[in-house]
Amino acid sequence: xxxxxxxxxxxxxxxxxxxxxxxxxxxxxxxxxxxxxxxxxxxxxxxxxxxxxxxxxxxxxxxxxxxxxxxxxxxxxxxxxxxxxxxxxxxxxxxxxxxxxxxxxxxxxxxxxxxxxxxxxxxxxxxxxxxxxxxxxxxxxxxxxxxxxxxxxxxxxxxxxxxxxxxxxxxxxxxxxxxxxxxxxxxxxxxxxxxxxx
Amino acid sequence: xxxxxxxxxxxxxxxxxxxxxxxxxxxxxxxxxxxxxxxxxxxxxxxxxxxxxxxxxxxxxxxxxxxxxxxxxxxxxxxxxxxxxxxxxxxxxxxxxxxxxxxxxxxxxxxxxxxxxxxxxxxxxxxxxxxxxxxxxxxxxxxxxxxxx
Amino acid sequence: xxxxxxxxxxxxxxxxxxxxxxxxxxxxxxxxxxxxxxxxxxxxxxxxxxxxxxxxxxxxxxxxxxxxxxxxxxxxxxxxxxxxxxxxxxxxxxxxxxxxxxxxxxxxxxxxxxxxxxxxxxxxxxxxxxxxxxxxxxxxxxxxxxxxxxxxxxxxxxxxxxxxxxxxxxxxxxxxxxxxxxxxx
Numbered sequence: 106x107x108x109x110x111x112x113x114x115x116x117x118x119x120x121x122x123x124x125x126x127x128x129x130x131x132x133x134x135x136x137x138x139x140x141x142x143x144x145x146x147x148x149x150x151x152x153x154x155x156x157x158x159x160x161x162x163x164x165x166x167x168x169x170x171x172x173x174x175x176x177x178x179x180x181x182x183x184x185x186x187x188x189x190x191x192x193x194x195x196x197x198x199x200x201x202x203x204x205x206x207x208x209x210x211x212x213x214x215x216x217x218x219x220x221x222x223x224x225x226x227x228x229x230x231x232x233x234x235x236x237x238x239x240x241x242x243x244x245x246x247x248x249x250x251x252x253x254x255x256x257x258x259x260x261x262x263x264x265x266x267x268x269x270x271x272x273x274x275x276x277x278x279x280x281x282x283x284x285x286x287x288x289x290x291x292x293x294x295x296x297x298x299x300x301x302x303x
Numbered sequence: 304x305x306x307x308x309x310x311x312x313x314x315x316x317x318x319x320x321x322x323x324x325x326x327x328x329x330x331x332x333x334x335x336x337x338x339x340x341x342x343x344x345x346x347x348x349x350x351x352x353x354x355x356x357x358x359x360x361x362x363x364x365x366x367x368x369x370x371x372x373x374x375x376x377x378x379x380x381x382x383x384x385x386x387x388x389x390x391x392x393x394x395x396x397x398x399x400x401x402x403x404x405x406x407x408x409x410x411x412x413x414x415x416x417x418x419x420x421x422x423x424x425x426x427x428x429x430x431x432x433x434x435x436x437x438x439x440x441x442x443x444x445x446x447x448x449x450x451x452x
Numbered sequence: 453x454x455x456x457x458x459x460x461x462x463x464x465x466x467x468x469x470x471x472x473x474x475x476x477x478x479x480x481x482x483x484x485x486x487x488x489x490x491x492x493x494x495x496x497x498x499x500x501x502x503x504x505x506x507x508x509x510x511x512x513x514x515x516x517x518x519x520x521x522x523x524x525x526x527x528x529x530x531x532x533x534x535x536x537x538x539x540x541x542x543x544x545x546x547x548x549x550x551x552x553x554x555x556x557x558x559x560x561x562x563x564x565x566x567x568x569x570x571x572x573x574x575x576x577x578x579x580x581x582x583x584x585x586x587x588x589x590x591x592x593x594x595x596x597x598x599x600x601x602x603x604x605x606x607x608x609x610x611x612x613x614x615x616x617x618x619x620x621x622x623x624x625x626x627x628x629x630x631x632x633x634x635x636x637x
Binding site: 246261 | 305306314334335336368369370371372373374375393394395396397398399400403
């Protein structure tokens with residue numbers, strides 16, 4: 106099975122028959138080079154940045170913080186409070202990530218609303234919008250806790266099989282999603298009101 | 304690899320179930336409403352003739368939802384019986400958010416990681432519990448310093 | 453200038469009774485709502501407060517809403533707060549965007565949080581709340597629904613497993629939830 110087939114959805118029923126060493130090698134390659142997209146929304150973002158810096162350094166775990174955007178990322182770390190106003194944007198960024206994609210929810214606010222659970226405009230946990238793979242508790246969690254969360258994610262990826270991902274993916278019943286379904290029109294700028302002074 | 308953590312680091316909360324009298328102060332004061340306590344009362348028969356039957360609260364469930372917890376420490380400060388302690392452990396990330404609600408068995412496991420309290424300043428007054436314990440030892444010592452046998 | 457001198461000078465300039473409150477820094481000028489823009493112009497021009505810091509409001513219950521503007525004089529180095537009261541039944545105020553253009557977004561936020569209309573504002577639409585949000589959250593009668601929906605763990609008495617165990621005793625309500633709200637019995 107050529108390696109290029111792995112990234113495309115609908116790799117075919119033959120994926121289920123892939124021998125264990127190939128699955129091990131593919132998962133090994135995927136888990137030790139994760140391009141991370143930091144959805145840094147609040148204070149936890151600073152802890153994420155601290156983890157990427159020299160002292161804690163998650164680059165040594167294989168996580169690259171240099172993804173230019175969600176389209177080139179493997180894992181999205183949601184760090185900070187998700188407000189109701191930003192929720193559609195979080196969903197849109199998640200949908201822009203290509204499969205296989207993983208999400209780490211970093212901090213109490215993105216786990217379940219955290220200290221702002223009773224607010225009128227906070228989404229109580231980013232898992233109300235997108236599927237989350239690892240939850241890192243803390244307010245904010247230590248950088249070392251994020252390192253342990255990344256290691257947990259790597260264990261999870263090692264167990265991953267292509268059949269499971271196909272089952273979990275929204276395109277599970279479709280062999281190949283049509284291109285029209287995956288593209289979106291450009292966002293139009295908001296229409297200015299009369300005598301807009303902004 | 305554990306970095307050198309400062310004393311009184313806040314990582315996770317441990318529960319000493321024997322000290323808990325189910326006064327519910329921690330559950331009431333928690334700003335996140337993340338402490339769940341269930342209990343029932345038990346009546347024990349009077350020990351001596353003429354004594355009253357005593358009721359006590361028995362803890363059924365004590366759970367802290369660490370997905371919600373913001374690690375403010377109000378529950379530990381407010382507990383009048385010193386049943387809750389800070390522990391510096393921080394590595395308990397999970398894939399399942401329900402696993403972040405730690406029940407009392409798991410909260411007891413965190414107890415073994417609670418460090419000793421930091422030493423007091425030199426020449427400072429010792430904490431009252433330590434002074435009382437020292438006085439009790441002196442009084443119990445056979446032929447003790449108090450003079451009475 | 454002390455508080456009394458400021459009050460006297462402002463009263464003379466505006467022609468209405470202006471009081472100054474000295475309880476907290478900065479000094480707070482209380483003006484009636486119909487002289488709101490004139491007072492703002494006076495503060496900016498005569499007192500030199502050209503740096504607009506923030507505009508917001510608070511819910512003073514029976515006395516209506518109080519709208520406060522905080523500004524700073526960059527050259528003379530003093531702060532000043534300007535405050536007015538508007539009735540709850542008809543919360544309207546003229547806009548301050550002519551005096552300080554920075555008040556634009558602050559007035560939008562005050563509009564969505566309290567329901568106060570700013571006449572003459574170029575674009576009075578919600579700023580921070582999501583589309584379709586109903587209600588004015590910072591009013592005191594706005595209830596946080598999450599506090600009603602989630603059962604308060606502290607409502608149980610010691611020695612009680614489920615709600616409803618303690619009969620005949622007044623149930624403790626969680627903080628912030630009035631008596632009339634609650635889960636259906």
